[in-house]
Amino acid sequence: GVVHPFFGAHQAGIATPVQDHLHFAAFDVAQDATREDLISLLKDWSYAAARMTQGLDVSATGAVGGAPDAPPDDTGEALGLPASALTITFGFGPELFEKDGVDRFGIAARRPESLQALPRFVGDALEPGSSGGELCIQACADDPQVAVHAIRNLSRIAFGRAQIRWSKLGFGRTSKTTSAQLTPRNLFGFKDGTANILAEDPTAMDEHVWTDGPAWLAGGSYLVVRNIRQKIEPWDRQQLSEQDRIIGRSKGEGAPLSGGSEFTEPDFAQTDETGKPAIDMHSHVRLAHPDFNHGIRLLRRGYNFVDGNDPLGSLNAGLFFLSYQRDPQRFVTIQRALRSDLLNEYIEHTGSAVFAIPPGARQGSYVGAGLFA
Numbered sequence: 001g002v003v004h005p006f007f008g009a010h011q012a013g014i015a016t017p018v019q020d021h022l023h024f025a026a027f028d029v030a031q032d033a034t035r036e037d038l039i040s041l042l043k044d045w046s047y048a049a050a051r052m053t054q055g056l057d058v059s060a061t062g063a064v065g066g067a068p069d070a071p072p073d074d075t076g077e078a079l080g081l082p083a084s085a086l087t088i089t090f091g092f093g094p095e096l097f098e099k100d101g102v103d104r105f106g107i108a109a110r111r112p113e114s115l116q117a118l119p120r121f122v123g124d125a126l127e128p129g130s131s132g133g134e135l136c137i138q139a140c141a142d143d144p145q146v147a148v149h150a151i152r153n154l155s156r157i158a159f160g161r162a163q164i165r166w167s168k169l170g171f172g173r174t175s176k177t178t179s180a181q182l183t184p185r186n187l188f189g190f191k192d193g194t195a196n197i198l199a200e201d202p203t204a205m206d207e208h209v210w211t212d213g214p215a216w217l218a219g220g221s222y223l224v225v226r227n228i229r230q231k232i233e234p235w236d237r238q239q240l241s242e243q244d245r246i247i248g249r250s251k252g253e254g255a256p257l258s259g260g261s262e263f264t265e266p267d268f269a270q271t272d273e274t275g276k277p278a279i280d281m282h283s284h285v286r287l288a289h290p291d292f293n294h295g296i297r298l299l300r301r302g303y304n305f306v307d308g309n310d311p312l313g314s315l316n317a318g319l320f321f322l323s324y325q326r327d328p329q330r331f332v333t334i335q336r337a338l339r340s341d342l343l344n345e346y347i348e349h350t351g352s353a354v355f356a357i358p359p360g361a362r363q364g365s366y367v368g369a370g371l372f373a
């Protein structure tokens with residue numbers, strides 16, 4: 001199977017070809033944890049993550065190699081499974097740096113100005129149970145069991161030092177990050193990821209994704225997380241031409257409504273015989289397009305989810321939106337532009353979080369080491 005190295009200039013799981021499955025968890029550090037506890041946690045997490053991403057148990061004794069009268073180091077459900085392209089990406093939320101005015105870990109002065117809770121947006125219906133977090137772990141893999149095993153064992157390692165605030169399972173990718181990948185579809189049935197930033201475009205990665213300051217964060221990025229419920233049933237009653245108009249692309253091909261095929265650039269100036277724009281002024285694709293947003297592009301890396309149903313039988317389904325960008329303000333600009341998006345009638349943002357994503361760890365070091373140097 002595919003193995004992505006844990007150590008490197010950038011953390012894996014950003015430019016990495018987006019895998020099929022996700023388990024994401026946001027953590028809070030224990031109230032009485034010290035700076036040393038936090039550092040030891042990041043070291044232990046890095047050690048275990050470097051092993052698991054190679055398809056190994058969390059430790060050398062692992063699931064079945066330890067003493068029979070002790071609980072095993074590794075929980076065992078990934079025994080015999082390959083690495084499955086697992087990536088484990090760590091992030092730091094604003095409250096890790098300072099919470100209620102208290103600088104618990106001596107890092108308040110190192111919080112980048114850009115790292116603060118996102119503003120409230122029109123239509124937000126945020127639930128505290130799926131928002132925020134002091135630390136985050138994004139585990140992506142081609143096998144869901146491997147992604148779940150990673151989060152489960154990392155939260156077990158954190159016991160007494162940090163605990164999960166909320167978590168999310170994603171079952172299908174809604175983006176592509178290399179040209180070799182086919183464009184997947186989101187739960188509205190549309191191709192998603194057509195105009196995404198591709199990892200093989202280093203100029204775009206440098207311009208839009210990797211951040212260069214402060215020094216401890218150089219080569220890292222910022223992750224914005226939005227839990228977006230999709231109102232599946234009303235959408236499914238909407239006629240095809242209307243669905244197309246809302247997105248600004250055709251459902252079948254994913255082509256812009258101004259014509260061509262999937263990868264033809266949209267022509268927003270084009271009009272039909274009555275003078276109406278071919279791509280609606282309030283379509284999702286027009287409002288989100290870089291031409292109308294100071295050239296801003298985001299690297300989208302989201303996943304579909306279905307979490308059971310409500311009492312009326314409607315699916316609790318949606319898009320777990322993940323985007324990487326060099327500054328979270330860029331997401332804010334796009335999200336504000338989407339204020340009048342035709343799509344808004346069919347979606348609801350119920351969770352929100354933002355994290356600084358440190359650069360990759362050097363071999364022999366740990367993720368985020370620069371923050372404590």
Ligand code: HEM
Pocket residue numbers: 186188190191192193194195196226228229230247249284285288289290297298318319321331334335338347
């Ligand atoms: C493009 C769906 C939420 C930003 C697209 C496309 C679809 C889509 C079908 C066209 C294909 C593509 O280029 O990927 C959705 C759905 C959403 C959602 C169903 C919610 C459930 C968001 C959010 C943002 C966003 C919250 C950011 C604030 C973008 C951007 C593009 C895009 C930047 C590319 C525009 C371009 O350059 O042409 N989305 N999207 N989307 N979306 Fe979304």
